Amino acid sequence: MNTALRRLASVVVIMFLALLAGTTWVQFGQASALNNDSRNVRTLYREYGKPRGPIIVAGQPIAQSTAVDDPFGFQRSYSQPELYSTVTGFYSVVNGGSQLERSMNDVLTGQADSLFWQRMQALITGAQPQGSSIELTLDPAAQQAAVDALGGQQGAVVAIEPSTGKILAMVSTPGFDPNALATHDTTAASSAYQQLLGAEGDPLRNSTTSDNYPPGSTFKLITAAAALESGDYTAETQVPAPDTYTLPGTQTQLPNFGGSSCAATGQMSLADALRISCNTAFAELGVDLGDDAIREQAERFGFDSADLTVPMRVAESTYPAELAPDRTALSAIGQESVRATPIQMAMVSAAIANGGTLMSPYLVQTVRTADLDVVSEAKPSELSEAVSAGTAQQLTDMMLGVVQSGSGTSAQISGVQVAGKTGTAQTGRDGEAPHAWFTGFAPADDPQVAVAVIVQNGGDAGSEATGGRVAAPIARAVMQAVIGQ
Structure with missing residues (x-):
């Protein structure tokens, strides 16, 4: 027993x-x-039962929580949604969140580790817990200029302050209205979400950070930088510039844009090759430099890095590995398997504008409690030394030539020196119009803004699009907004 x-x-x-x-x-x-x-559901009630911190631009909330008479208590509302949806994303009872609403959720709800003492104080005093606000670096004038200039075209614009890395504009079109997703009518919110998922142009995506594209001739800035950094070239070095170039090891002929001739003599300076965007010159230059030199230079500008956040995660821009010489030739002009996000190409121009020093781009300037106490404030930080100061100056002079008398004259601003580079990138898909690119900065003698623009599949110009014709005027409008011209 x-x-x-x-x-x-x-x-x-x-x-x-x-x-x-x-x-x-x-x-x-x-x-x-x-x-x-x-x-x-208790998590939703807990989050919606207290004010979520606002997202602020230039002192004005562009996203905030408002009291409502339902079991949740508060509902997210967005002002100027078409202008800022790229940045705010949405916050929804049934669909979760995106962009800043997702990446900064812990701060906006007050649950971040940095807000521990604020939570303890609220617990002791019995005060209503509240989320913290985030103040952004965006310039409303630049943001508006980007949206207006893109118009109904599908594309993206990023503008950066070169000396700090502050993001001054971040626009991806088409945009959308987050208010339709923030409603507490779950049926309506789900329906709106499904409509946006199936909408033309994928408006829920932030193409500035999430998508990468063949950069086309804007990548010639990196090939030129590799040449200058090698010590074997200067802006005035004469380089071969034939009417066509036979890709090494093949019978394939690479022409210049539109079948044009770059130079009657078959040679031209490196500066002139960049000014008119000569394909054959840069393809042969890329082969002479070699795959490793171009890849190393690209990485110094930020390519092949999966760690960048702004605070949304930025998709990796890539330069392909272990290329055969014929593939190196195409990669040197931004084709083949080279891919870049719009923010990456803005970083290239920003580094050149900043004397060769690439600053980490960032979107959130200040985090404050509901009592306006500063929790954190962003400080500029150096990401890399992309090129030497001497190389940066030579590239600047070469980019000035592009805008003054080359392929980028549509970016000119009266009374302001503008440095830039155009790009017209083949997508690799038959029958599809090329992407139109422009990247540059202004004023060249005192850089305040670096910008990158992509108009997908040529926008309204379609197959007739070029970077100089389609993207450069958009970049000009954004630069003018920042410098007050």
């Missing part, structure tokens, strides 16, 4: 310990996952 009782007691103890372990695991080990599970 005693043996049976001992066995029963042992089973009871084991069951009790199993229950204790299971309860402990659920309450502590799985607490974070359960709290953040989208199916956990």
Whole structure:
């Protein structure tokens, strides 16, 4: 009998310990996952039952929580949604969140580690917990200029302050209205979300950071930088510039844009080759420099890095590995498998404008509590030394030539020196119009803004598009807005 009782007691103890372990695991080990599970309605009530911090541009909220008479208590509302949806994204009861609403969620809800003492103070005093505000670096005039200049075309614009890395404009078109997703009418919110998922141009995506494209001739800035950094070339070095170039190891002829001739003599200076965007010159230059030299230079500008956040994660811009010489030739002119995000190409111009120093781009300037106490404030930080100061100056002079008398004259601003580079990138898909690119900065003698523009598939110009014709005027409008011209 005693043996049976001992066995029963042992089973009871084991069951009790199993229950204790299971309860402990659920309450502590799985607490974070359960709290953040989208199916956990209590999490939604907890988040919506207190004011979510506002997102602020130039002192004005572009996203904020307003009190509503329903079980949630507060609803997200967005002002000027078509202007800022690229940046704010959306915050929805049924569809989650995107962009800043997602990447800064812990701050906006007041749950970030940096806000621990504010939460403790609210707990002790019995005050209503509130999220913190985030103040952005955006320039409203530049943002508006980018939206207006893109018009109904699908594309993206990024503008950066070269000396700090502040993002002054971030626009991806088409935009959307986050208010339609923020409604507490779950049926309406789900319907609006599905419509946006199927909409032309994928408006829910932020193309400035999430998508990469063949950069076309804007990549020639990196090939030129590699040449100058090698010490074997200057802006005035004569380089071969034939009417066509036979890709090494093949019978394939690479022509210049539109079948044009770059130079009657078959040679021209490196500066002139960039000025008129001579394909054959840069293809042969790329082969002479070699695959490794161009890749190393691209990486110094930020390519092949998967760690960049602004705070949204930025898709990796890539330069392909282990290329055969014929592929190197095409990569040197921004084709083949080279891919770049719009923010990456803005970073290239920003580094050149900043004397060769690439600053880390950032979008959030200040985080404040509901009592306006500063929790954190962004400080400019150096990402890399992309090129030497001497190379940066030579590239600047060469880019001035592009805008003054080359392929980028549509970016000219009266009374202001503008440095830039155009690009017309083949997509690699039959029958599809090329992407139109422009990247540059102004004023060249005192850079205040670096910009990159892509208009997908030529926009309204279609197959007739070039970077100089389509993208350069958009860049000009954004630069003018920043410098007050």
